[in-house]
Amino acid sequence: MLLEKRDSLNLPLCRECGGRCCQASPGIWVDPERFFSIFFPGQRLTVEQLRGELPALGLVLWEKTGVPMPAPRSLASGCAFLGTDGCRFSVAERPCQCLALIPSKETLDQQQGCLCRLPEEFSRDAASQRWQKYWQTV
Ligand code: SF4
Ligand code: SF4
Secondary structure, eight states: OOGGGOTTTTOHHHHHHTOHHHHSSOOOOOOHHHHHHHHSTTOOOOHHHHHHHHHHHTEEEEOTTSSOEEEEOEETTEETTEETTEESSOTTTSOHHHHHOBOOHHHHHSSSSOOOBOOGGGSHHHHHHHHHHHHHHO
């Protein structure tokens, strides 16, 4: 996944929008290998070990689906990493879903909500399947 090369980043559209996607639910890292290479290079953590490490990074484990997946912490205002100048993660660190979202002008044509499209391979279900497989190998 060459997410860092996506050309949808920093579009004037997103600047004008101000991050409605981020004000809803944070994006997640769909690719476990990418997540660990960013935050825990060279390490292989169990779910329990990861759970212990995440708070210091401002991250949490989503476990409602039964498959633990790390995600940015949520606030009432949306993703905890949304700052006044945009996302506080570097592009290289940013969750896969955030990088994969395809901005759409339709979003700005309505008063609220996000109509930007997330490709199927970055969906919550796809992420859940990948993390499930990953945890089976640890
Ligand atoms: S991806 Fe869509 S919702 Fe997110 S900042 Fe860009 S235009 Fe706004
Ligand atoms: S991690 Fe960054 S881009 Fe993703 S939802 Fe949070 S603020 Fe937005």
